Structures are given as structure tokens and as C-alpha cells.
Amino acid sequence: MPHNRLTWRVLLTGLVLGAMAAPAATTPSPTSTLPADPIAAGHLEWREVETLRQQFLDTRLAQVERIEAIRAAIQRARGIIDRYPSHPDRLDWRLSLGQDLIFRLGQPYHRRLLCDPTDAEAAEGLSPLAEEASTVLADVHETVVRRIEAISRLPAEAFRKAVASGQPRRLVGMKSRAGYALAWGRFYWAVSLPDTEPVQREQRLVQVVTYLAPEGGRLRGELGRPPMRLAGLLLLGMSQRRLDRLDAARRSLHKALAICSRLDGTPEEHDCFWEQLLVRLEYVRLLCDQGQPDAAAQQLEALRRWLEHYPHERPDRLLAEGLLLPGPPGS
Numbered sequence: 408m409p410h411n412r413l414t415w416r417v418l419l420t421g422l423v424l425g426a427m428a429a430p431a432a433t434t435p436s437p438t439s440t441l442p443a444d445p446i447a448a449g450h451l452e453w454r455e456v457e458t459l460r461q462q463f464l465d466t467r468l469a470q471v472e473r474i475e476a477i478r479a480a481i482q483r484a485r486g487i488i489d490r491y492p493s494h495p496d497r498l499d500w501r502l503s504l505g506q507d508l509i510f511r512l513g514q515p516y517h518r519r520l521l522c523d524p525t526d527a528e529a530a531e532g533l534s535p536l537a538e539e540a541s542t543v544l545a546d547v548h549e550t551v552v553r554r555i556e557a558i559s560r561l562p563a564e565a566f567r568k569a570v571a572s573g574q575p576r577r578l579v580g581m582k583s584r585a586g587y588a589l590a591w592g593r594f595y596w597a598v599s600l601p602d603t604e605p606v607q608r609e610q611r612l613v614q615v616v617t618y619l620a621p622e623g624g625r626l627r628g629e630l631g632r633p634p635m636r637l638a639g640l641l642l643l644g645m646s647q648r649r650l651d652r653l654d655a656a657r658r659s660l661h662k663a664l665a666i667c668s669r670l671d672g673t674p675e676e677h678d679c680f681w682e683q684l685l686v687r688l689e690y691v692r693l694l695c696d697q698g699q700p701d702a703a704a705q706q707l708e709a710l711r712r713w714l715e716h717y718p719h720e721r722p723d724r725l726l727a728e729g730l731l732l733p734g735p736p737g738s
């Protein structure tokens with residue numbers, strides 16, 4: 408099903424993220440002296456993963472260094488998960504692995520691909536990461552659901568003890584995080600698939616829409632905070648548009664734009680820069696899809712004016728410069 412039929416693409420020249428192809432990272436050597444207790448040993452090894460993840464989050468580092476750090480963290484995480492199959496934190500580790508694959512190591516690829524759906528190099532880099540993340544996160548989500556169901560079937564006294572321990576609350580939170588990350592993983596997997604696999608692409612997009620469907624209540628409950636709701640509506644609208652559900656996509660993106668307006672002047676405004684940029688981009692594309700080039704040109708001009716308020720964003724956000732090039736849609 409075509410989804411890049413628009414003439415907006417020429418306006419996205421230069422909308423790319425530098426330093427995508429980072430050299431392979433060197434995995435840190437395992438801690439030389441590990442405790443005999445496998446639980447303590449696993450905790451100690453995982454600290455190295457957390458150290459590498461913190462390096463990725465350090466925006467003072469160059470993009471290449473950050474990508475090297477998260478690549479090394481993922482490589483270490485895979486090994487630790489394999490070495491400790493019975494560790495009590497293994498499910499948390501697998502959730503972190505899935506999130507790192509899609510939200511961190513995959514970030515340069517999916518940002519490029521969402522700006523230009525014809526970027527074959529970005530799609531090729533993103534696809535295996537999205538596939539692995541989706542597989543890991545689906546298993547985590549299913550495991551958590553089974554554990555929650557098992558607790559609900561406990562005898563009354565055992566159930567009260569489980570609730571008092573906080574385990575059900577923790578599992579419910581993990582289920583929400585895994586489900587949300589899985590929705591993004593499936594979306595990125597869908598958009599990175601080649602045009603020769605339209606059935607698989609549609610199946611994954613339908614899974615995303617089903618998960619985020621308004622009647623499910625997730626956009627009011629689990630994703631109820633404005634930044635999370637904005638990201639959820641963006642994901643829903645992008646998926647609906649690629650399924651040719653244009654009216655539904657328009658409703659989702661309208662709601663997302665309303666949240667963007669409410670974020671003005673709040674602490675979350677700059678933190679949600681990328682989501683706000685994509686909402687506005689998707690709305691321009693949607694108007695082109697619906698045969699409204701004049702309205703799309705007006706929205707694109709509004710987007711350019713909006714970008715002028717962000718002249719000092721971090722370098723990895725300056726990919727938006729391409730939208731400041733002169734010329735209306737179709738030029």
C-alpha cells in the first residue's frame with residue numbers, strides 16, 4: 408500500500424541525522440572478579456550495562472561516541488541475559504534490551520526514515536533492530552500477562568501477600584512499558600519493510616492501531632500524561648495514515664496538535680521537540696494525501712515559523728533545517 412505518494416518529499420532535502428553509521432563498539436571486558444552467588448554476579452555485571460547506557464544519555468558526548476556506548480551496552484546485555492537464565496531481574500533486563508534496540512540504537516535510522524520513507528539505507532539498518540526488539544518485547548509482554556493472571560488465581564491469603572509485596576503493581580507497570588515499546592517496535596518494523604512485503608507491513612500496522620485504539624482507553628489511562636499522550640497519538644496517526652485510514656488519522660493528528668499547543672511554555676516543550684516536529688510533518692503529508700495542496704502549503708509555512716523558535720537546539724535536532732528551505736509543497 409503506497410504511503411509516500413506525496414510531493415512533500417522534495418521539501419525534506421537535508422532532513423537527515425548525521426553520524427548514523429557509528430563504528431562497531433568494543434564490548435567492555437566482563438568484571439574480573441564476580442561473586443559466587445549468581446544473583447549478585449548478575450547485578451554486578453548489569454551495572455556495566457547501566458554505565459554504558461548513561462554514556463549514551465550524556466549529550467556532551469559526540470553522537471558517534473553515544474552510539475558506540477549503546478551498541479556496547481546492547482552487546483553486553485545480550486550476553487548477561489544468556490548467562491543468567493534464572494535471574495530474578497532477567498525480565499527487566501530483556502525489557503531494557505528491547506527499549507535500547509528501538510529507542511536508542513535504532514534512533515538515527517528511524518529519524519531518517521520518518522523524514523524520508525524512501526531512504527533505503529535507513530530502512531535496511533532499522534529493520535533487523537525493529538524485528539529483534541519486537542520479538543523480545545512481545546515475549547516480555549506475554550510473560551508479564553501470564554504472571555499477572557497467575558497472581559489473580561492465587562488463594563485469598565497468598566493473593567493478599569502478593570499484593571502486599573508490590574509485585575502486581577510492578578508487573579502492571581512493566582506490562583504498560585513493554586506494550587508501548589512493542590507498539591513502536593512493530594511500527595518501525597512495518598515502515599522499514601520493503602514494498603515487496605505489503606502483507607507483513609499491514610499486519611504490524613494493524614497491531615499498532617489495535618493496541619492504541621481510542622476505545623482501549625490507553626491514550627487516556629496508561630498514556631494519559633501529555634508527553635506520552637502526544638507520542639501515542641502521533642504513533643496512532645502515522646499508523647492510520649499508512650493504512651489509508653485518512654479520516655481516522657486526521658482525528659488523531661488533530662488531537663496531537665492540540666496537545667502541542669498546550670505544551671507551549673511548559674518544561675516538556677523542548678523535551679517533546681521531535682514528537683511535535685513529526686506531528687506537524689505528518690499533518691502536512693495527510694493534507695497532501697487528501698488532495699488539499701493549498702492547506703498543506705499553509706501548514707508547511709506554519710511549521711517553518713514554528714521551527715524558528717528552536718534556533719539553539721542540540722545538534723542532533725538540527726535535522727529540521729531542511730524544512731526551512733524555500734518552496735511550497737510540490738516545488
